[in-house]
Amino acid sequence: MLAPMQGLTNRAMRALFIDWVHPDVVFTEFMRVSNVSRKCLKRSDLKEISSTRGNVPMVVQLVGNNGKALVAAVRNAEAVGASHINLNMGCPYGRMTTAATGGAMLRHPELLTELIPALRAATTGTFSIKLRAGYDDPEQIFSLLPLFENAEVDFLVLHPRTVTQKYSGTADHNITERVVRETHLPVITNGDIRTAAEGRRILRETGAAGLMLGRGAIADPLLFERLRTHRAKEPTEAETSAMLHRYLRDLLTRYRELFCG
């Protein structure tokens, strides 16, 4: 899966990945769900949602904390074609943490007891959650698994760092391996996958249902291809250079269209 990345994985970037390397699943950037506005999703968000391409499933990611507003946003998103909804419970930055949305939701797990089943019930297609291992305790996820299972969440995407850790240190895929053992829910694992060899090792050692690529894919879209074709060999410097030229030229053409020249 191509990771959701705010400011990056807009419809131009997603289309580039789909045309080049056909990820099995792509995600939108997170869409903020307003607790106050009647129109819970912005017009620009609705445009992103209606821009699915080819036959690659696109997951619409929402960030918010108000049950009613989130349920309304799910309906809003489904009305313009969304089939897969994801709740962001991992983002460690800015407004996300002050308003107890994103990763800060893990600081208030009591709020999740009603919210998660309500979102599952409101979503016609799949409903998944993307989260960190915990707010400041990497073991926190284990206490949340029964809630996710009882709510019949379709799958989890785990970035095994804590929220307070932000991007420091490394993703601890031992946590992923334990989560996979403990739950029957499919777990997609994410974090610090930069080479095909590493991706394959993590998949094998954790038993995860799949991988999600973020920064590694942005640096090198062909990582998807190397993982899929089981070609462990990393590209030479000349191959990387040629790929980057082609990548940036292609992206520039697509950005000209998206951002009106």
Ligand SMILES: Cc1cc2nc3c(=O)[nH]c(=O)nc-3n(C[C@H](O)[C@H](O)[C@H](O)COP(=O)(O)O)c2cc1C
């Ligand atoms: C620039 C940037 C923007 C991001 N935006 C989002 C986002 O909108 N939603 C989300 O769930 N995660 C977001 N993330 C986190 C990534 O999806 C991913 O979980 C994280 O980067 C770890 O994976 P990686 O090591 O493969 O990059 C973002 C990360 C980066 C670097």
